[in-house]
Amino acid sequence: MTAIATEYEVVIGLEVHCQLKTASKMFCGCSADYSGAEPNTHVCPVCLGMPGVLPVINEKAIEDIVLTGLALNCSIAPFSKFDRKNYHYPDLMKGYQISQYDLPICRDGWLEVEVEGERRRVGITRVHMEEDTARLLHRVDPVTGEPYSLIDVNRSGTPLMEIVSEPDIRSAAEAREYLVRLRQVLRYIGVSNANMEEGDFRCDANISVRRRGDTAFGTKVEIKNMNSFRAVHDALVFEAKRQIGVLEAGGRIEQETRGWSDERQATLSQRSKEHAHDYRYFPEPDLPPLRLSAAFVERVRARLPELPAAKVERYRALGLSAYEAATLAEERPRAAYFEQLVAALSGDEARRAKLAANWMLGEVARWLNANQAEIDRFPLEPAALAGLIEQVASGAVTALVGKEVFDQMVASGESAQAIIERQGLAQISGQDELAGLVRKAIAANPKAVADYHAGKETAVKFLIGQVMRETRGRANAQVVQELLERELKK
Amino acid sequence: MSELWRLTAHEAHEGLRRREFTSVELTQSVLERVAEVEPTVNAYITLTADLALEQAKEADAKLAAGAATPLTGIPVGVKDLIVTKGVRTTAGSKMLENFIPPYDSHVYENLRRAGAVMIGKCNMDEFAMGSSTEHSAYGPTRNPWNPALVPGGSSGGSAAAVAAGECLVSLGSDTGGSIRQPAALCGQVGLDPTYGRVSRYGIIAFGSSLDQVGPIGRDVEDVATMLDCIGGHDPRDSTTNPEPMPDLRHYLGRDIRGMRIGVPKEYFISGMEPGVAARIEEALGVLEGLGAIVDRDVSLPSTGHALAVYYIIAPSEASANLARYDGVKYGFSDRSAPSMWENMEQTRAKGFGNEVKRRIMLGTYALSAGYYDAYYLKAQKVRTLISREFAEAFARYDVLVTPTSPTVAFPIGAKVDDPFAMYLNDIYTLPASVAGLPAISVPCGFSEGLPVGMQIIGNFFDEGRILQVAHAYEQASGFKNQLAPLAAG
Secondary structure (H helix, E strand, C coil): CCHHHHCEEEEEEEEEEEECCCCECCCCCCECCCCCCCCCCCCCCCCCCCCCCCCCCCHHHHHHHHHHHHHCCCEECCEECCEEEECCCCCCCCCEEEECCCCCCEEEEEEEEEECCEEEEEEEEEEEEEECCCEEEEEECCCCCCEEEEEEHHHCCCEEEEEEECCCECCHHHHHHHHHHHHHHHHHCCCCCCCCCCCCEEEEEEEEEEECCCCCCCCCEEEEEECCHHHHHHHHHHHHHHHHHHHHCCCCCCCEEEEEECCCCEEEEEEEHHHCCCCCCEECCCCCCEECCHHHHHHHHCCCCCCHHHHHHHHHHCCCCHHHHHHHHCCHHHHHHHHHHHHHCCCCHHHHHHHHHHHHHHHHHHHHHHCCCCHHHCCCCHHHHHHHHHHHHCCCCCHHHHHHHHHHHHHHCCCHHHHHHHHCCCCECCHHHHHHHHHHHHHHCHHHHHHHHCCCCCHHHHHHHHHHHHCCCCECHHHHHHHHHHHHHC | CCCHHHCCHHHHHHHHHCCCCCHHHHHHHHHHHHHHHHHHHCCEEEECHHHHHHHHHHHHHHHHCCCCCCCCCCEEEEECCECECCECCCCCCHHHCCCCCCCCCHHHHHHHHHCCEEEEEECCCHHHCCCCCCCCCCCCCCECCECCECCCCCCHHHHHHHHHCCCCEEEEEECCCCCHHHHHHCCCEEEECCCCCECCCCECCCCCCCCEEEEEECCHHHHHHHHHHHECCCCCCCCCCCCCCCCHHHHCCCCCCCCEEEEEHHHCCCCCCHHHHHHHHHHHHHHHHCCCEEEEEECCHHHHHHHHHHHHHHHHHHHHHHHHCCCCCCCCCCCCCCCHHHHHHHHHHHHCCHHHHHHHHHHHHHHCCCCCHHHHHHHHHHHHHHHHHHHHHHHHCCEEEEECCCCCCCECCCCCCCHHHHHHHHCCCHHHHHHCCCEEEEEEEEECCEEEEEEEEECCCCHHHHHHHHHHHHHHHCCCCCCCCCCCC
């Protein structure tokens, strides 16, 4: 940061729109899973906004937003309502969007973020429910060069949550971290794919700057059109610099909406405050108010899984490093596999956790990387993998053989036990059996022996390697070393 | 077998059941009557004669199979804001001049399931905004009692069609009086059910918290039969009452001895025609004669505010409900301008009539930032107050009785340029609408040769009680089956 920049504090609040992955749309029975579908095939009179249609609330969507609220430490309103947000746009079928204005379902929550080792809570102002719009596809006629737009109504009426943060975020890095953590929670609780590139997780930002020590906020600018985490980060870095530059030059920040341009790597003015919409919110007369009983909220709470932050804490308590814990807890299926693996191993929990973590972050991660796969495509059941880990941990096979058996297991699906027995891969620990091999290695490598006697300790490693080669990795390296040292000292 | 069109629905049902005539014959009779008088009345925007005869044939098969309901084979008119799959539905607007719905409304589905025969789509004020059916893009409907006069509105086509013999019963919709007032002005029975009694699924919305579909018929029994067919819970309309409908027929023919009837004095104001006041007074006498206890000293002090409340809430809701008509998806679309936004603006400028535009502007204004609290929010509070006064009244009275309209039918053109005078037509019907209460208008005689209507307001979901009083009154007074003396044009 430049000297000037450090005199300023950046204040950021984020608004995230997140599509729920319910089976049907928010207010009609159409399938909400339209990805890959032909345009305008997941439609009915209701989501087309035909004259005379009425909305009916999707109860699953309400469950999902309550689950989200609980995961984000919000209080759940026993009484809330839907409102009409009025504006004209060709992608808005009814000329108004059913949303929530003054009585959202969830409010006053928080999400913990950690940047450069510092943990902070970012406040969640509210989470409310609304319906998504249709999608406009802008085209140009190849003959006339005339621009035109097509409307795909498949997305119209799909359930959308808006998650609004407090202006608690203080840097672009923290904004990015907030989004990463938020996406992680939403995926953990299974309410959304939260995929930014596919548009089911969209972020707008409000950003202002002020001199350090000032208590009043500066004039905020709304940033839109950020389509990746990177874009959010870069746009906020750019915008903070731009605002500081304006102030340093003696200028004033205009309250406006700016759009991020990936191409120009800059935010560009879209709409000034004078042209701000008056959405004329009023209560949706077609829907009665939403009353959520305490019993309903408790039923939903029972669906709440252990969240990533709690998992990381628990893994660390088992003796895993911060890196190990965070990596294993990053995605729920990965954490689930890890936990099943821990459960399938024997011994005390810390030992099992360490073994499972080593294998998950070692061989399993290597296989997943090589196959560009997520854990759900990993072919071994946790119990089967545990079988192999136990063989290695107990010394039945060497670590080297263990890797070989692992490769055979993922290829054939055969159990570790079967592979080891069939191929005779059991570790050779017997002194009698190994003693001959040790003597043979010494006899065959006089130079190494000479080196050893000249004080080169590493010569032992070379000789161990010779024995290993002879046994195709099956020899117990420790026994071999002991025998070698005993023999060489004779 | 001439003039079957003169029958009430229940008379026709008897005839059909006894095989005295077929539904096809009945339908043909009605279609002939339509051919005779429709050039004068203009009760329909779209006639569906071929469809009607097809449906009549199906009805005859049902009747032959002994699977008939009271509405099987009965020719009905359907207000043109009730969505009918495959049959043009215009809501009286140029905006929807070419709109062929891809789905059916709940009420039309129910009518079809019952085997009713649709003669056509009834004329109406554009998007139900009006009290005279003059604000229709398809020409005004004329009152069958005197073609120089309006039939009332906005369900003027539905009421005039019943009065002229162009159907036996019809469906209208009521937002602030749009069933009751035209029923009164055309000498018919019109019922506005409790808000939430009849599904609004497939009803082109005007004021969503007020709109309700209801029947117009020549007598109380027919209206009860129609409500029985269309009412009840519909999962597609979250504002419908989940409770099952009571058996309405149970209330017909029961005496009203000891029934407590309140008459709110705020309804008897200057501006009410003396003829109307006299008929209501006579009707109250009939009710007393039947053993009802009539209290003429009831006060509902907020009554006078209902007009203001209504003209904020209904236009506010309408301003959103009508936002979807932009020429992009369906209906009228002006594509003459060079840009999309201009085309949307031109579509709305040319597709909507003046009254609709006036109400969209009223509603947009009332909801605007800085005005919301003073208008919309205040109106909702007064609405609560009006409801509370009614609730207090219903603690003491079984039903309330008032005139339906301060005047009899007025000349076409008399009020069309004076919105406020037009709005005053609904001062007696607006309070019950604002409170969401059920109310019926029944004929109670004539003034200057024109029909007068009496309104009976009931408590929430107490349609049975108002039908009971209406039926008892009708039987005692004999004011029923009042076909307009309209010669073939």
